[in-house]
Amino acid sequence: MLLDFMDFFTDHSLINLVDKYGRTPIFYSDDYYFTKFLIRNGANINHIDNFGRTLLFYRWPKNEELIDEIFNSGVDINIKDYKGLTAFSFSLFAQQPDVFLKHISKLQEKEIVIGNLYPTSSEAIKKLINANITIRFNDVIKIHYPLILCQQEVLSIKELMAGDIHFSRPKIIISECSNITSITNFDNIFRKIS
Template identity: 25%
Template structure:
């Protein structure tokens, strides 16, 4: 390498040497006795043209072995260099001193595995310990199904590793692979139960397959999740409770009922979070959670935290009469609302603005405070006047709302009357009521 042509200063040259040294230590720590070619490849000191020129001049270098029996194909670098080595005769079935093949060195790189197989690598070769590529994949949690598809011979899973390997394979492997593991050695009851919880949350096909194995286990009916299983369920539960449709949520609960065998045991997980109803929009899901004991007031006294919009307010705002009815029946505070971002709105005022007299009637029957306003100049009476909503105004007054309640500045509702915006009928009615 010429320093004159590539490096302007001695400092730059020194920095380059340090960088190469760091790469050398990274790739060859405890791997001394390596050949210069291996070091050059690993440290990125060879360009494609340099390597090609070298291989054309000396083809045997494609398979040259260091003191550990490693060929250049066993040195980790860029796949382009590997392709060049293969094109110039690199042996894909070469083994190091421990019998590990090139394919085994690259087992974590699916693209390289495919490339090596296309050049004739033996997928069923074993190292000196009798371990094959698929056995390595089983132990390390690497993809197994692609190896089987490529012709790998299944290696029975040992009894001491079966539970660990089964759970490692559960998320990403096919039912075929899982079936092979179970057929080698029956998994433990704890592993089976954990697998049912996971698949019941994430993969219905695997859950149904595991259900078919139920007779192979005699474990007692569970009454609780393990800590890890609870985390798996609760993470999926938080997602599905916010679904627009209810089918996925109901499927999840049905699966978990099978796992726990006890509805009351499941219910405690559904309502563990006092604010579990936050984000729930589907009425069926809402009803299920309320029946399980969910707090319709999110575990807090709304008047002390008015910035938090109540679940009931959301239902009123969306004109969801069924949800309003369910929440009120479960004990939701009818006087709640929200003051978030100075919105300053209540359930009653929202129903009036929406001209939703059915919901307004439900709120009145639930004993909502008809004189309450987050700010005292925005009472339901004033809202009805400003909205020119005579039917709502009549309902409020007939239910006991005070038509003469003054605001913070001493202004009474009558001062909100406007001959331009209010109908003569509303003005006449209100003046008659307040005069009596």
């Protein structure tokens, strides 16, 4: 069945077909073999969508082998979107941060602007700081977990902010699943959990 599906893609020249968001099929593939097939058949892994982002900006790659395959196929992690952020600003902390960190030497700039926080962000940020990467928070940061469940993670972020992260008072968007539950700032968050 998968082979028939793959043949359909090559027979109908769909490998780099662009949808209304400017994304190609590889942006949506979360299957290791299908992604490998797309790459081997000419999928542009550095294709930029309507937001200036490549496939690594999005959280879909959850499989370590799949992420490694994308990196080893030459994806450019230095591409910035229209807001000046790189894939590390988005996906680094969502899925498999250690796999992303294995490829940190490919990063040309030694500064990462963080736009999203996940339950494992503080550990990934510590590893980046230890690799002499400067961390800066974006003006707007989206927190992807309920604060009530991740108080220790928030306190770890607070400790890092005290010494190693550059930031001006960013606005914080707190979301649970895809629902925004509040818009606030770090001072209010720290008061709530202290």
